[in-house]
Amino acid sequence: MNAISIKRNPAKRVFAAELRDIRKTFKSGNDVKSPSFALLPTGERANRVLVCGILMNRTNSDKGTWVRANVMDITGTFSVSASGDFQPETKRQLTRIDITKLTYVAIVGAPKLFRPSEDATPTVSVDARQIYTITNAVYSQWVQDAAQATIDRVKVLTSDAETEDIVSARDIYGDIKPVEWVEVARNALAQLSQIPVPTAQTTLL
Amino acid sequence: MSATTEKQTLQNIVPISDVRPGRAVTVIGKVAVIQQAVHHSITQKGIITDATGAVQYAEFGSAAALIFRIGEWYKFENVLGNQYLGATVLNITPFSIVTPLTKEEVPDFELPAPTPLSERKLGVIPAIRAKFVSEWESRSPNIYQIGVLADETAGIKFILWNDKSNPNQPRLIQGKVYTVYYPIVNVSDGHEALNIHSGVWVQEDTDIEACMTALQTVPTTTKSNVTVTGFVTTILPGSGLIYRCPVPKCGRRLTVGNICSNHDYQESPISDLRIKAVLDDGQTAYTVVIPRAVTEKLTGLTMAGAADISARDPRHEEAVRVKLDQMVGGRYLKCTGTMLGEYLIATDAEITEYVPDSSAKTLMEIMALKQSLTAVDPVINEDVSE
Numbered sequence: 001m002n003a004i005s006i007k008r009n010p011a012k013r014v015f016a017a018e019l020r021d022i023r024k025t026f027k028s029g030n031d032v033k034s035p036s037f038a039l040l041p042t043g044e045r046a047n048r049v050l051v052c053g054i055l056m057n058r059t060n061s062d063k064g065t066w067v068r069a070n071v072m073d074i075t076g077t078f079s080v081s082a083s084g085d086f087q088p089e090t091k092r093q094l095t096r097i098d099i100t101k102l103t104y105v106a107i108v109g110a111p112k113l114f115r116p117s118e119d120a121t122p123t124v125s126v127d128a129r130q131i132y133t134i135t136n137a138v139y140s141q142w143v144q145d146a147a148q149a150t151i152d153r154v155k156v157l158t159s160d161a162e163t164e165d166i167v168s169a170r171d172i173y174g175d176i177k178p179v180e181w182v183e184v185a186r187n188a189l190a191q192l193s194q195i196p197v198p199t200a201q202t203t204l205l
Numbered sequence: 206m207s208a209t210t211e212k213q214t215l216q217n218i219v220p221i222s223d224v225r226p227g228r229a230v231t232v233i234g235k236v237a238v239i240q241q242a243v244h245h246s247i248t249q250k251g252i253i254t255d256a257t258g259a260v261q262y263a264e265f266g267s268a269a270a271l272i273f274r275i276g277e278w279y280k281f282e283n284v285l286g287n288q289y290l291g292a293t294v295l296n297i298t299p300f301s302i303v304t305p306l307t308k309e310e311v312p313d314f315e316l317p318a319p320t321p322l323s324e325r326k327l328g329v330i331p332a333i334r335a336k337f338v339s340e341w342e343s344r345s346p347n348i349y350q351i352g353v354l355a356d357e358t359a360g361i362k363f364i365l366w367n368d369k370s371n372p373n374q375p376r377l378i379q380g381k382v383y384t385v386y387y388p389i390v391n392v393s394d395g396h397e398a399l400n401i402h403s404g405v406w407v408q409e410d411t412d413i414e415a416c417m418t419a420l421q422t423v424p425t426t427t428k429s430n431v432t433v434t435g436f437v438t439t440i441l442p443g444s445g446l447i448y449r450c451p452v453p454k455c456g457r458r459l460t461v462g463n464i465c466s467n468h469d470y471q472e473s474p475i476s477d478l479r480i481k482a483v484l485d486d487g488q489t490a491y492t493v494v495i496p497r498a499v500t501e502k503l504t505g506l507t508m509a510g511a512a513d514i515s516a517r518d519p520r521h522e523e524a525v526r527v528k529l530d531q532m533v534g535g536r537y538l539k540c541t542g543t544m545l546g547e548y549l550i551a552t553d554a555e556i557t558e559y560v561p562d563s564s565a566k567t568l569m570e571i572m573a574l575k576q577s578l579t580a581v582d583p584v585i586n587e588d589v590s591e
Contacts (some may be wrong), residue, residue, distance in 0.1 A: 008490040011438055031288040106535045108438045119252035132535025141537050143565045149487050179578040186571045189564050193403055
């Protein structure tokens with residue numbers, strides 16, 4: 001019997017570097033309520049991700065139905081979007097944040113994959129469900145958290161475990177050595193002490 | 206109707222047992238049960254049956270709907286098989302055509318034979334023959350009777366929902382054997398339940414050997430002194446200043462207009478302050494309920510303060526939730542309390558502050574992992590290339 005339980009999925013802690021490399025999304029079943037997942041390169045499925053970073057390059061769509069922005073963490077940047085139709089409150093919050101200051105944000109969202117054409121490189125975007133402005137102390141906490149989560153995933157990936165996700169990840173992300181993700185986590189932690197303190201005067205450009 | 210068009214329509218008709226998710230079909234069936242549609246986009250729902258099986262249907266958004274009647278036969282053209290909560294269902298869409306059958310068109314039909322309970326699947330079972338072995342106390346006004354039904358092969362929890370339109374709703378009698386038609390198997394709280402419909406049963410004179418071994422009990426897992434540290438991803442609706450039902454032992458949160466779901470309108474509700482939050486540790490998303498005393502200690506926001514915010518802001522109680530969202534949302538939180546099913550009832554909660562040196566352990570793990578990975582790297586590459 002394939003019992004379906006509607007449970008909130010955990011938000012996986014993922015660095016931008018890993019998030020950008022996602023190349024596969026899938027639905028876990030063919031039920032109306034089956035959740036969709038992105039397959040992380042470190043071999044775990046993620047329905048939600050928790051990502052933190054500095055918000056920048058915000059653009060509104062022509063009709064104002066959605067907002068798109070970039071978020072930069074210690075390892076790279078990625079794009080986030082919020083739709084006014086589905087997440088009006090999140091869109092309002094995203095619009096209100098002052099991007100002329102270095103503002104750290106925490107975003108809980110669903111990673112989505114866009115493939116403009118069949119042979120084009122897909123791009124990853126996080127569909128924001130919740131957005132919070134955070135202090136750089138919380139951001140530092142998240143970096144520690146994400147580093148630990150990343151190496152925990154690598155440990156399972158490089159062990160003898162043969163879960164469906166790991167087999168699939170080895171197939172799709174086979175050309176990325178797992179040790180590279182360990183390096184990403186190490187670099188992120190090494191730069192922790194250099195995290196700038198946001199000030200009102202600092203601008204990005 | 207010409208011979209050819211009639212043939213074309215007939216070709217698409219499938220028996221109800223052949224309805225599969227993702228396929229548009231035409232079925233001929235009798236409306237066996239009509240259920241109350243609770244969702245605003247569903248105009249009517251129920252169960253249709255033919256000689257081969259039974260399936261739940263739901264009609265979506267046609268304003269000029271044909272209102273189905275129990276026991277009547279209809280032809281459902283271009284209805285869509287779908288899957289809902291693990292069961293196959295039939296969606297009647299705005300593209301579907303439903304026509305009542307004339308008396309001459311109604312096919313032969315007999316009531317279905319009972320299926321052994323051990324062969325149950327999620328969805329509608331045409332019929333079961335089972336003994337009402339034990340009755341539990343109903344803790345909800347919506348549940349008319351709850352207990353265990355068992356046949357020779359298996360036992361299962363059943364729920365008979367309260368039919369508010371019928372003041373003389375018939376009851377099942379404990380110890381008797383019944384043939385129950387069109388019950389629906391679903392999963393709630395991770396346990397299977399058989400949902401039976403009021404009066405759609407026949408009491409049998411025979412007795413059966415009820416199987417008691419396969420019966421699953423329904424324990425609510427309670428674990429005290431659990432500590433969870435995670436990120437507060439959401440402050441849920443129902444956080445902040447709330448109003449509770451004053452009836453002893455009730456204490457439910459009242460909805461807009463001071464309505465308790467059990468006791469209707471309440472003149473003098475009891476106000477309360479709490480946080481319902483999603484605390485996510487990266488592996489599990491816990492729902493944490495932080496009661497008033499712990500909320501006050503955590504945020505410094507008192508009942509009086511919350512009432513003040515509520516009174517000054519046109520959004521009223523929602524403003525309190527937003528305030529709590531600003532204070533607790535997007536922070537790392539450590540909660541200790543009792544785990545009740547999927548809820549953590551907090552007895553203590555504190556925001557965890559950043560400790561700069563705490564990444565030392567992670568760094569050591571990273572070094573060890575890097576070393577072992579660089580050593581075995583060639584082997585991994587070989588695995589990949591195969």
